[in-house]
Amino acid sequence: MSGEAIADLSAGPVCPVPKIEHDTVQLAHGGGGRLTQILIEGLFLDAFRNPALEALHDGAVLSLDGAFRDDTPAGAARLAFSTDSFVIRPLFFPGGNIGSLAVHGTVNDLAMCGARPLALSAAYIVEEGFPMDDLRRIVAAMQAAAQEAGVSIVTGDTKVVDRGKGDGVYVNTAGVGLVPAGVEISPTRARPGDKILVSGALAVHGIAIMSVREGLEFETVLETDSAALNGLVADVLAAAGDAVHVLRDPTRGGVASALNEIAASARLGVRIREAALPVWEDVRGACEILGFDPLYVANEGKCVVVVAPEGAPAALAAMRAHPLGREAVEIGEVVAGPAGRVVMESRIGGERVVDMLSGEQLPRIC
Amino acid sequence: MRFVDEYRSAADAGKLLAAIRHTLSRPWTLMEICGGQTHTLIKSGIDRMLPQTVTLVHGPGCPVCVTPMEMIDRALVIARRPEVVFTSFGDMLRVPGSETDLLTVKSEGGDVRMVYSPLDAVKLAEANPERQVVFFAVGFETTAPANAMAVWRARELGLENFSILCSHVLVPPAMEAILSSPVNRVQAFLAAGHVCAVMGYHEYEPIAERYRVPIVVTGFEPLDLLQGILMAVTALEEGRWGVENQYARSVTRAGLTPAQQRIAEVFEVVDRPWRGIGEIPASGLRLRPDFAAYDAERRFQVGGITARESPDCIAGEVLQGLKRPQQCPAFARTCTPEHPLGAPMVSSEGACAAYFAYGRA
Numbered sequence: 001m002s003g004e005a006i007a008d009l010s011a012g013p014v015c016p017v018p019k020i021e022h023d024t025v026q027l028a029h030g031g032g033g034r035l036t037q038i039l040i041e042g043l044f045l046d047a048f049r050n051p052a053l054e055a056l057h058d059g060a061v062l063s064l065d066g067a068f069r070d071d072t073p074a075g076a077a078r079l080a081f082s083t084d085s086f087v088i089r090p091l092f093f094p095g096g097n098i099g100s101l102a103v104h105g106t107v108n109d110l111a112m113c114g115a116r117p118l119a120l121s122a123a124y125i126v127e128e129g130f131p132m133d134d135l136r137r138i139v140a141a142m143q144a145a146a147q148e149a150g151v152s153i154v155t156g157d158t159k160v161v162d163r164g165k166g167d168g169v170y171v172n173t174a175g176v177g178l179v180p181a182g183v184e185i186s187p188t189r190a191r192p193g194d195k196i197l198v199s200g201a202l203a204v205h206g207i208a209i210m211s212v213r214e215g216l217e218f219e220t221v222l223e224t225d226s227a228a229l230n231g232l233v234a235d236v237l238a239a240a241g242d243a244v245h246v247l248r249d250p251t252r253g254g255v256a257s258a259l260n261e262i263a264a265s266a267r268l269g270v271r272i273r274e275a276a277l278p279v280w281e282d283v284r285g286a287c288e289i290l291g292f293d294p295l296y297v298a299n300e301g302k303c304v305v306v307v308a309p310e311g312a313p314a315a316l317a318a319m320r321a322h323p324l325g326r327e328a329v330e331i332g333e334v335v336a337g338p339a340g341r342v343v344m345e346s347r348i349g350g351e352r353v354v355d356m357l358s359g360e361q362l363p364r365i366c
Numbered sequence: 367m368r369f370v371d372e373y374r375s376a377a378d379a380g381k382l383l384a385a386i387r388h389t390l391s392r393p394w395t396l397m398e399i400c401g402g403q404t405h406t407l408i409k410s411g412i413d414r415m416l417p418q419t420v421t422l423v424h425g426p427g428c429p430v431c432v433t434p435m436e437m438i439d440r441a442l443v444i445a446r447r448p449e450v451v452f453t454s455f456g457d458m459l460r461v462p463g464s465e466t467d468l469l470t471v472k473s474e475g476g477d478v479r480m481v482y483s484p485l486d487a488v489k490l491a492e493a494n495p496e497r498q499v500v501f502f503a504v505g506f507e508t509t510a511p512a513n514a515m516a517v518w519r520a521r522e523l524g525l526e527n528f529s530i531l532c533s534h535v536l537v538p539p540a541m542e543a544i545l546s547s548p549v550n551r552v553q554a555f556l557a558a559g560h561v562c563a564v565m566g567y568h569e570y571e572p573i574a575e576r577y578r579v580p581i582v583v584t585g586f587e588p589l590d591l592l593q594g595i596l597m598a599v600t601a602l603e604e605g606r607w608g609v610e611n612q613y614a615r616s617v618t619r620a621g622l623t624p625a626q627q628r629i630a631e632v633f634e635v636v637d638r639p640w641r642g643i644g645e646i647p648a649s650g651l652r653l654r655p656d657f658a659a660y661d662a663e664r665r666f667q668v669g670g671i672t673a674r675e676s677p678d679c680i681a682g683e684v685l686q687g688l689k690r691p692q693q694c695p696a697f698a699r700t701c702t703p704e705h706p707l708g709a710p711m712v713s714s715e716g717a718c719a720a721y722f723a724y725g726r727a
Contacts, residue, residue, distance in 0.1 A: 024470065025473065026469060038704070348412070350412055
């Protein structure tokens, strides 16, 4: 191993050991934060470039003839299309399993486009030797979740790989949904003064998963918040209509990443208040111990709603009337600038920027 | 949440800020030792709420940042060995050595695992007798008791497949190094509350006397820091020096003696190089000869691996409080948390990472 640091001295004095490019894929490339963004924009978007993909939404919205047109009038119904793969460990966790999560994930991606989910596909990559009973439990959970969300699983695929070449089972779902005439949900519709609402307590899913991973012993069992949000979204749209500008489900990377994406796409700023963030005591406790910021921890049954101020009371009331939105609150608003920046007012009245998560959140030393 | 919310009250913060403003008659420069304190200051916006005449410089109390590059290189060599399960706290995994970091070794097939306690690494060794389990034992006096306990437990269990790569450092010698520097501008310290919870604060009393500085043992919540700052500037304004304890809910003068005993049984004090600062006499811990069998450097013969830091790196000056992260030409340009050029940008306790994450670019 060479002891020499390869520093580019032309840029002036720098710290040692530049490690500028990743030659191999890192776990953080799938973490939902900055590295994921770099991978998507630098590789996938570059290769596949088209207007539907460029929206970089949770799902693509296409006109019913299958084409994407910038000028597709919101007056016409459109098709939403989305896919998501699930590689979660452990496969079974308090409140759900990989199957229920896979259904909720794609249903929610469609709902965040303002779409009514119509049908899903389910694809499995199973490792040889995987217990059939476990597969049955996963499939049963998928059917239950689909039924609850009011969608059917209408097509699928199965592949089996050699023992040791997979990790139990991976599940992929894709889905299509209908965006009703008159509904237009897009970060570009955000306006200064819009209110930012969240449908409930943050960071529950991420901490529930952490709590059952090897090496952490928690006194209480926390269940995932994984749930299908299409019903809640339909209620919000019915109550606040055109005032609803943006919807996001803050999964990987948490609310911080979702708000950063909205701020970047809208070319506007976001201001939130730390004291307004809904975080349960046990989740906060776990985050304090691990050194995690709940703003960056994954949610699977929550949505962020950006709504014009005149529609905010109706949207909030509709969320609170829904079983999945009882703890809905307003956490901040969209502001003119600085563009692309999320600023949080701290509990004691200070301010800080809430950036995209870079890399994975790693528990601290002490 | 109890024991947290009480220390994050906006009303009380306002009172403490008013008291600080009222006390000040001239500018003062304080250093908070611990990276955890740096993060609270910036995360809660205290750095911008304080009167401009109070300058806070960020100390060397980030275990990840001060771990020498050669120790990272040794860790990388060990982690690449096929028989090894290399375990570490999360934030060490992304710190770059000469060529790469532990996460990259993991992505190339090395068995690198994150653990939450060194005792979990001992459990791994117990459960996997055919593998060599190595724990990367870094940190200050805060992590030393648990790391000592892990080695102690491994010996109790008669485990032959457990060892630690030890790069422990101690706070008081680093404070002396800063105070005795001819370019020192630190006039008072906020001592690291958790280090003092273990070690007590009696060892700071001679330093306060010798250098005539106020040292305030300070906690990690926003109100702790504001109160610690108030106590420090009050002492400075009144011309007093000595050790005061803001963090009395956790810290006593004597500290936790059973923890200190276990540290003393397992470790001995050695000279140790600090990344970016250089060698500080009697500033580190290594395993005592009795426990040499648990020393990964010996077991895997990596003690000869050395690495050279670029002489242009300003991480050392940041860690000594001589420069602020933004004064580095690479800060937020070529050096970001995704592509850290130096350790202070990697660790959750690093000053550069704090400035970057909370928008002080």
